[in-house]
Amino acid sequence: MITLIILYLFYLTLPITQTCGASGRSYDYGMTRMMIERCACALAGPLKLAHGERLGLILPNIPEFVVLIHGAMRAGLVVTFANPLYTADEIRRQFSDCNVKAIATIEMFMPVAQEVGKTLKDYKGTIWVGGDDDKSKGIYGLKSLLMADHEADLPKVDCDEVCLIPYSSGTTGMPKGVMLTHKNLVSNLKQTQCPKMMKYGGEKGKGDVLLTVPPFFHIYGFNGILNYNLKLGYHIVTMPRFTPDDYIKCLVEYQPTTLFVVPSLLAFLATHPLVKKEHLQWVETIMVGAAPTTDSMLEKFLLKCEKTKDQIKLLQGYGMTESSPVTLMTPYEYPYSKVGSVGQLVPSTQARVVSITTGEMLGPHKSGELWLRGPQVMKGYWNNEAATKETVDSDGWLHTGDVAYYDDEFYFYIVDRTKELIKVKGNQVSPTEIENIIMERPEVADVAVVGVPDPLAGEVPRAFVVLKPKQKLTDKDVCDLVAQKLTRYKHLDGGVVFLDAIPRNAAGKIMRNELKVLGHKKQR
Numbered sequence: 001m002i003t004l005i006i007l008y009l010f011y012l013t014l015p016i017t018q019t020c021g022a023s024g025r026s027y028d029y030g031m032t033r034m035m036i037e038r039c040a041c042a043l044a045g046p047l048k049l050a051h052g053e054r055l056g057l058i059l060p061n062i063p064e065f066v067v068l069i070h071g072a073m074r075a076g077l078v079v080t081f082a083n084p085l086y087t088a089d090e091i092r093r094q095f096s097d098c099n100v101k102a103i104a105t106i107e108m109f110m111p112v113a114q115e116v117g118k119t120l121k122d123y124k125g126t127i128w129v130g131g132d133d134d135k136s137k138g139i140y141g142l143k144s145l146l147m148a149d150h151e152a153d154l155p156k157v158d159c160d161e162v163c164l165i166p167y168s169s170g171t172t173g174m175p176k177g178v179m180l181t182h183k184n185l186v187s188n189l190k191q192t193q194c195p196k197m198m199k200y201g202g203e204k205g206k207g208d209v210l211l212t213v214p215p216f217f218h219i220y221g222f223n224g225i226l227n228y229n230l231k232l233g234y235h236i237v238t239m240p241r242f243t244p245d246d247y248i249k250c251l252v253e254y255q256p257t258t259l260f261v262v263p264s265l266l267a268f269l270a271t272h273p274l275v276k277k278e279h280l281q282w283v284e285t286i287m288v289g290a291a292p293t294t295d296s297m298l299e300k301f302l303l304k305c306e307k308t309k310d311q312i313k314l315l316q317g318y319g320m321t322e323s324s325p326v327t328l329m330t331p332y333e334y335p336y337s338k339v340g341s342v343g344q345l346v347p348s349t350q351a352r353v354v355s356i357t358t359g360e361m362l363g364p365h366k367s368g369e370l371w372l373r374g375p376q377v378m379k380g381y382w383n384n385e386a387a388t389k390e391t392v393d394s395d396g397w398l399h400t401g402d403v404a405y406y407d408d409e410f411y412f413y414i415v416d417r418t419k420e421l422i423k424v425k426g427n428q429v430s431p432t433e434i435e436n437i438i439m440e441r442p443e444v445a446d447v448a449v450v451g452v453p454d455p456l457a458g459e460v461p462r463a464f465v466v467l468k469p470k471q472k473l474t475d476k477d478v479c480d481l482v483a484q485k486l487t488r489y490k491h492l493d494g495g496v497v498f499l500d501a502i503p504r505n506a507a508g509k510i511m512r513n514e515l516k517v518l519g520h521k522k523q524r
């Protein structure tokens, strides 16, 4: 509710909201606001979605994403979003765990949406963005939903209600629903838009254009980019799919002043021969995060632009799905010596760096687990009290599973990860999810998956497999098995290594750090 009120105030006064870089389709802020309102009425009206029920989105970055997600939140619904390139199995697992009652998608993913919808309890229908009604199949065209006048009594929504459940594996295990409230999301927008962190010292964007690729179905894309820039009144140019040629075309056509990227996209801009300095001539600010970035890549980017550190702002942000997401961010004005830092705490956020061995609180320049506390920290994991208690302690500290230190000026540096999570091009990969699939093979006695460094993706998953006596399985068999069940970026691009035993500690926990240094990469 509060999210919407704040966004509405900005919608009222501003020009183009979003343009689809692929089709050129665009909406202004007034139109967007009207569509959100009509969408809310349609979801509560014809689709009969009641306050607190869940809507699943299977959408790439298109302008209608904002209409559906804010329409749903306006109607008091809870949204969960999935990567459209997930397999039907991956989407079914998430949507049934979250009790999804309706799905919104585009033509390309209608077969998956319909297949998943059939398996969901009390399913109410599929919204087809860009398509027509087919009531016999429970399909509602978004256009016709928005065109018709629907009477609906929209509920009064409390700011402490959950409105978004993105999925994250957290520190360990399978992906879990992260319950974020309106207050979590709005607090984070307020925290990141304080004068210290902003280009115009807290003012709205002055004709700024943002070109963005990180997906809106991830918390960085949704709250860190989409809502953040909507609130600033920027013109947001989206791309439903990344290709080098299309991205460069958008750079030239829309002349963005701001880019929000993940490290692999920064590497593309800095090193790809197709990207020329002329393509980046309008860029004044570039924000990077979601995985570690090297200082040398930031330097290479400056070299590519042929700009000095004073002509272009290289900013970093750090956060997690569990913290809505931003907790640390580079102030807009910072000394260049801090370029490798993920920044300082955003307002109303506290941090502790805690020794991994002794549990004591550490001072500057000492690395330990980063704990964070603030109004942006999640309400908990959906239906998983044990995981919630492991991650957020009774004093409200979020145990991030990241190793960090801070310097004398309270700039933070992320140096390692203690949690299992693997980050492939900024995307989360849960080793448990891959391990469970490999364990389904009767030949397999034990398995462990870890992330290994990769120059392009940051990390890629590698599987260590123990076979039962006298059993045979090739690395290709294992890779194919994973490839059939999981989306592309979760595939075993780090290869497969066969071992006699998986190193485990006395409690039976996989010693992943030992595995990270074991074995050579095997090509598929």
Ligand code: 4UW
Residues within 6 Å of the ligand: 168, 219, 220, 224, 287, 288, 289, 290, 291, 292, 293, 316, 317, 318, 319, 320, 321, 322, 325, 326, 327, 328, 329, 342, 400, 401, 402, 414, 417, 423, 426, 427, 428
């Ligand atoms: N440096 C090193 C980083 C960094 C990082 C995240 O998928 P999740 O749950 O969430 C994210 C959130 C990304 C993000 C948040 C805020 C922000 O300003 C921004 O901006 C540019 C991006 O990815 O994964 C959380 C995990 O991802 C790693 C870290 O391990 C964290 O626990 N991570 N940002 N700058 N590592």
